[in-house]
Amino acid sequence: MEGDIFSGFGNGSQADTKVIQTFQNSFVQVQDILDQNRLLINEINQNHESKIPDNLGRNVGLIRELNNNIRRVVGLYADLSSSFTRSVETSSEGESTGPIRSDGKASQKRIRSG
Secondary structure (H helix, E strand, C coil): CCHHHHCCCCCCCHHHHHHHHHHHHHHHHHHHHHHHHHHHHHHHHHHHHHCCHHHHHHHHHHHHHHHHHHHHHHHHHHHHHHHHHHHHHHHHHCCCCCCECCCCCECCCCCCCC
């Protein structure tokens, strides 16, 4: 992942840097698992096409591994979503005069003078 993807995020504080590093690490983990899944799927397909009983039996374990990997990816994305939500809420606390609405936008109140 390139650092410039997150260049507009936050104000460059140490907390922002840590959040960005966490996102990048998570995305690298997800990509590694997805690459592994691609290899598993290819092997599963080859075993299926071969119709050799031992290969077909091996597919049971490969499919279990694939399912576990998918669960890991879902968990990583859930963690990323939570982390992102927390970081946005934290960074917007000092910027907004109101709470975060359900659509994720700050509820800005107009202050009248006079």
